[in-house]
Amino acid sequence: MNILKSFFCAGLMSSTMAATSMVSGSAIAAEVKLRLLETTDIHVHLADYDYYRDKQSDKVGLAKVSSLLKTARSEAKNSMLFDNGDLIQGNPLGDYIAKEKGLKDGEVHPVYKAMNMLNYDAANIGNHEFNYGLDFLKKSIKGANFPYVLSNVYVLDGDKDPSNDKPLYDPYIIINKDVIAEDGSKHMVKVGVIGFTPPQIMQWDKANLEGKLRVEDIIDSANKYVPQMKEKGADIIVAIPHSSVSTSERKGMEENASAYLSKVEGIDAILFGHGHLVFPSKKYEGFPGADVAKGTLNGVPATMPGFWGSHLGVIDLTLSGETGNWKVSDGTGSVRGIYKRDGRKTIPLVEADAAINEAIKHEHEETIAYMRKGVGKTTAPINSYFALVADDPSIQIVTNAQKWYVQKLVNGSEYDGLPVLSAGAPFKAGGRGGPDYFTVVPAGEIALKNVADLYIYPNTLRVVKMTGSEVREWLEMSAGQFNQIKPGMDGEQALINTDFPSYNFDVIDGVTYKIDVSKPARYSKKGEKVSDGHRIVDMMFDGKPVDPKQEFVIATNNYRASGGGNFPGLKGDNIIISAPDENRTILANYIFDQKTINPSADKNWSFAPLSGKAKVSFTSSPSAKDVATSMGFETMGMAENGFAKYRIDLSK
Structure with missing residues (x-):
């Protein structure tokens, strides 16, 4: 009886403390698991459809990512969803809306018809958002029911004094996120979110932006705003750079600055993009500061989830502390794909979310008809x-x-x-x-x-x-x-520089x-x-x-x-x-x-003939074999990732 009584009293006390914590937002130390989810470089690939081939595709689509998202959310007590950018341009649907149909005042862009169903917490601006001009960008984003952040782009004031220029969008926001700790107690975490876009937009979209905007360096912008975010109470800071990574020494105004960003004090997670690649992955084994197994850059959890809806980025943070005083004690980054390859076969890993496809059905069908x-x-x-x-x-x-x-x-x-x-x-x-x-x-x-x-x-x-x-x-x-290529060298020589x-x-x-x-x-x-x-x-x-x-x-x-x-x-x-x-x-x-x-x-143009042996190889589609034969190229069988290998003799 005494033992039972002891267990009963302990249980009652534990329940009472938990209940008190849940009501008051306890100051008692706790552990919180927070999952950050990322999409990037969707480029208007909303449906699982290839408009160029005019058929369904298992390799693209926010509708596919939505299915991954549902699973990822179901596994976590606490989660947040962010988009990295490059949304409104990139396929015929985007061009049809921007160039053919247009957007009327108050009309919602199909990108946001789909995204508003997924409950995004915030989003960043990519470089391709500027391709159709500032007016179209602003009109499109009005349809989003989530906030945008962008810290390194300013609207010119006109008086030639940069200090008077105003940010195009909020440089950052701080979200009050209600969370449930591992012990079941309820708390609030202040999540700071800051965004960046490549400074090169002023070159790439000069006609649209010259005389209207100016751009600052990504790292300089982080160093300016991250301390402000901390001063305003941000417990953790999530950076969303539409910027990939580089091994080059930092000189300023880099296009691909995410590795440098991981060294900025105060940043707890990096959701990056722009490179149309996947991080973590084998490609980044040996990259300076990268831990591919854990999914970190210089110790900071990071993801880059491919492009066109190929992957969902997942960062799992462990927060320790209490309301008003949280610290990241651990974190990992990973990605989940919508398909995988088995030789030449594409194997879908999820079904498309029918609700997403239904939301954009009208514009989708109009685009198909237009393209035909x-x-x-x-x-x-x-x-x-x-x-x-x-x-x-x-x-x-x-x-x-x-x-x-x-x-x-x-x-x-x-x-x-x-x-x-x-x-x-x-x-x-x-x-x-x-x-x-x-x-x-x-x-x-x-x-x-x-x-x-x-x-x-x-x-x-x-x-x-x-x-x-x-x-x-x-x-x-x-x-x-x-x-x-080294003429006279025995063995296979790869012709194509895949980094170019x-x-x-x-x-x-x-x-x-x-x-x-x-x-x-x-x-x-x-x-x-x-x-x-x-x-x-x-x-x-x-x-x-x-x-x-x-x-x-x-x-x-x-x-x-x-x-x-x-x-x-x-x-x-x-x-x-x-x-x-x-x-x-x-x-x-x-x-x-x-x-x-x-x-x-x-x-x-052609290749200059070389003295000595000069057989070089490259990859292309397995479907190109007949074309290869007609051009005098040698077929060499299958290569990695579903490609076929071919060879040319460049010797005289």
């Missing part, structure tokens, strides 16, 4: 399977259209008579997008969905004036796409040239000169060697002309024409004008 409209015909198939290793029809058709457009612009102008060149790059060339991420247009009817597949970005056309020597340097930067973005591999039509990959790259991917040699050889115009002083006008896009990609000679100061039309609208009009097109590549 025909514009012309092609006499041959168009694909980008080998756009990185040979002159390619998917680039050729774009450069042809741009040249057609610019030639009309310069006729009768002060630039009439100057040779017109045209630059294009492969946007869908496998890589991070996987073995299905290639443009494939069969011979016959071309629809708007095919045009959007050939040119996936909402860039506008720009024309720059450059000399022959400057054109060569442009191409030297592009040639960083390739690893240095395919969208920076510009082909310039109108001149002919060869690329000597036995030479080192002249520029790093940051545009820094790292070699005195030249990979671009035998550069000709009209059958003659290009005069270094000869002037050319070159059609390109606003991203490249304004400095995007860090190309030498392209900083925005040599733009002679800023066209009002998007590059892909020009492409659609060109096809419509021609009615029937022949997309065959003119083979204006």
